[in-house]
Amino acid sequence: MSKKRILYVEDDETLAFLTADNLEQHFDVTHVSNGKEAFELFCKENFDLCVLDIMLPDMDGFEIAQEIRNRNEEIPIIFISAKTMKEDRIKGLRLGADDYLVKPYSIEELILKIEIFLNRSQKKVEKSNKNHTIGTFTFEPTNYSLKNETQQITLTEREATLLNLFVENKNTVLKREKILTELWGNDDYFSGRSLDVFISRLRKIFKDETHVRIENIPRVGFKLVIE
Template sequence: MSKKRILYVEDDETLAFLTSDNLEQHFEVIHANNGKEAFLLFCSEPFDLCVLDIMLPDMDGFEIATEIRKRNQEIPIIFLSAKTMKEDRIKGLKLGADDYLVKPYSIEELILKIEIFLNRSQKTSDNSNQKQYVFGSFHFEPENYLLKKETQKITLTEREASLLQLFLDNPNTVLKREKILMELWGSDDYFLGRSLDVFISRLRKIIKEETHVRIENIPRVGFKLVVE
């Protein structure tokens, strides 16, 4: 079986060498040391996952991710950064990234994250006949991250689409925060919990005019999608 192809972007030569050397034991790694080179590679070659440093010359990681998401809503993206501010982590996740690891990171954790997101991506691509959902006046196509209502079309991020699908697969059921975080991120740390609140808030704004559909807070437990 051919190895999965990883686009790895890092301008620190020593760190790039060490990380690439470890990743190459499991994946085919294509390394770029600046943003423009990385974006050109992404546009010209197929990849299964992107690992992006944020502080890069020419284009930073956020800019690369924005351009990637314009062209591909499905490919997993993992940010690596020395920036520890929660605003940066939330910004990265809102751009459609799947995870955000803070330097210095564990190479074992990075490999585990990559494997989790590659497996999830493979399951999604294998399921070509994914079911579609109708709730209230919305029609939801999870494989296209598309939410339609009459003539309105809303494109969700991959994370928002996964969250909505999780709710719709469990209507009128309390979902614990830990379960949601493990399903979507494979981790339930504090910063991902804050990011979850951001995605919940966005979904609420989208469905706020639906009188028979709402996302309820269950204090100290989690959330419930109520469909009446």
């Protein structure tokens, strides 16, 4: 079985060498140190997942992620950065990244994250293309899309995964810990804050749907109500 292809973008030579050396034991890794070159390579070749530093020459990680998402809504993206501000993490997730690891990070954790997202992507490919009705919208999980007569919205992979989890458990309380574990593989503070961003995004999409709402169950979790 061929190894999954990882595009790894990092301009710190020492860190890149150590990280790539470890990743190559599990994956087929292509390392690039320049942002512009990385995106050009992404456009030419096929990858299964991207690991992006943020502070890069010519084109930063945020810009790369934006361009990647314009072309491919499905491929998992993991940011690794020395930028520790909450605003940077939220910006990365809003651009469609699947996770954000702060340097110095654990190689074991990075490998685990990569495996989680690759497995999730594979499961999505294997799942049947079952659509769901949510108010006036038709939700197509495999296409990450919501459509009605006036709108067509493309979700990020993480948003689609979250919404699909809600739909499959509609009118049922989902514990916050279960959601976090399903989406991020853990239930730490930063994952929790990221979840709140995605919940807010979905609520805005359904704000005009009188029979659809995402309820906050204090100290427990959330419930998608479809009447």
